[in-house]
Amino acid sequence: MSEQQHRQKSGFETRAIHAGYEPDPTTGAVIPPIYATSTYKQDGVGGLRGGYEYSRSANPTRTALEGALAALEEGERGFAFASGLAAEDTLIRSVCRPGDHAVIPDDAYGGTFRLFDKVEKVWGLEHSPAAVSDVDAVRAAIRPGQTKLVWVETPTNPLLNIGDIEALAAVAHDAGALLVVDNTFASPYLQQPLTLGADVVLHSTTKYCGGHSDVVGGALVVRDLDLAEQVTFHQNSMGAVPGPFDAFLTHRGLKTLGVRMDRHCDNAERVVEFLTGHPSVHQVIYPGLEEHPGHRVAAKQMKRFGGMVSFRVTGGEAQALAVCERAEVFTLGESLGGVESLIEHPGRMTHASVAGTDLEVPADLIRLSVGIETADDLVADLDRALAGALAGD
């Protein structure tokens, strides 16, 4: 099947497994080999085979991954990077010039906020924070003529706020800006922002796309071919590309994204059900709950509600820390989106740097990245951790 047919006709899982690569014509290799080569023999000066010249510009293992990413997000072109932040920096410098402005989430991923606030600002790019769940606030933060990017995460981290992608795309486009959606938390299986009007999708493929906590990477997918040309130029000029082994691992992870996400969602639902009504828990934050303020929008734009769950305990920070430390199947650690369950205390860990600012998170908050282990074991682990923390032992 041609690439075009994959994009138009096949289901998500078929594209995840087949798009971007045809079995190698020489050997029939079903899986893209790890092309550990920096350069390529030319058939006469400038006689490139398949366009391959030098592996910063292109490498066949990376090409396969980039094709798969584009097909899964239903975009025209995909680009792989050495990390999510490398993808962000490359995009920002492809689109923005000194004097320009961007609107960013007021609860942006910490690394994204630091990139805008400590790195890009020095080079003349201004930014304003706005709540992604409030379309009017985003509209008000736009500076007509100056704003080039409206940057959105949905769901956000760690409070799982939801932005209405269709409405935000209209607001961005009215002002002549591009809508960028960081789709890391949802993954392309649960949400395809380009089909809802976004111009660029960004991923930290370190998380659900790779899915096995064994590789750091990033991705961009775009619809517009002129923008694709700008990103191609900057990807090669800035050089923050993944090596072939990283590209291989990420692509291998991507093939099982659909089955993994369904299990992440199943297990998250079980965990939410257990936590809701537990005497030591006073709030469960999950977009799948009807009382979640973003539930209606999430139900409209997401296939399911994902594997991230946050909750607040009645015993304050001391109890939250104790639960994190007592959990055993849930590993205490940062990051998310891998097959293994993780637990963390945002106030002291991922969000420690925003303490004392408007972005400060509650001290009694715990964030879970619910993995794909046996659901009963996950629930039993939380039950033990909460009971022990309550007894104070």
Ligand SMILES: *Cc1c(COP(=O)(O)O)cnc(C)c1O
């Ligand atoms: C992790 C993460 C990033 C940054 O990606 P890296 O691969 O760590 O550079 C960006 N956005 C979100 C939502 C993330 O979770």
